[in-house]
Amino acid sequence: MTQQPYGLMAEFRTPEGLIQAVKAARLAGYTRIDAFSPFPLHEVAQQLGTKTTSIAWIALVAGLTGAAVQYGSQYWMNVIDYPINVGGRPLHSWPTFIPATLIVAILWAGLATLLGLLMILRLPRLHHPVFAVHSFERASQDRFFLCILSDDPLYDEAATRRFLETTAPEIVREVPGCG
Known part of the structure; x- marks a missing residue:
């Protein structure tokens, strides 16, 4: 039995590319998305709709x-x-x-x-699935990543991959599931 992936991740070279991709993902109806960047992007935080905690x-x-x-x-x-x-x-x-x-x-x-x-935060979590993605370590240096999680209601691997490829990323990779 194959393991369900955690999601699909697109890698961008510029913050503008990530911002446009997050906006496009929201417009397409994706709700379970996450973004990673080496510095805070206020536009991305607004688009992701980060909620307050209790x-x-x-x-x-x-x-x-x-x-x-x-x-x-x-x-x-x-x-x-x-x-x-x-x-x-x-x-x-x-x-x-x-x-x-x-x-x-x-x-x-x-x-x-x-x-x-x-x-x-569901800690302690010793390993997060995105760490298994090749080149994700550059998220703290000079790359920007958008991840659409597989538990999103609109997630279909082929359709989501096609959507992410329309946002002009460097590459789209599958994030393997954990456990």
Whole structure:
């Protein structure tokens, strides 16, 4: 049984070629596309429609949860579980609870951000399929690549290859699937 490819990748010599190819792919209806370039191309980012992530919300919820857990545990220990009257001070002295609450909130938010990032990006991923494409290492030097993924609803290997060849690339290569 043959393995389904990850997609098809077109290599371009200029950023303008990549920008035009991304625009053409969007106009043709392709939705699962990715672009690689040695420097940021704002036009490509706009065409790809990069979406915002939920990492900020994950950090907020985790930070608030950590703060609530820390404050609640301090309250429980000092007021309910083992109250000690020291010098007539109040048992629930909230200003003394704030530093530890803040530290724990930051800790929980940081850990949740790290774990959320790893899950959203599906890391650790030791190998990405595009690394198997010949000359892809030049994506960090002087070449520009457009990849149409095989899970795109319009993906048909022959038709997608013909489409990519109409965008005037240097070459169109198949990206082998992984796993």
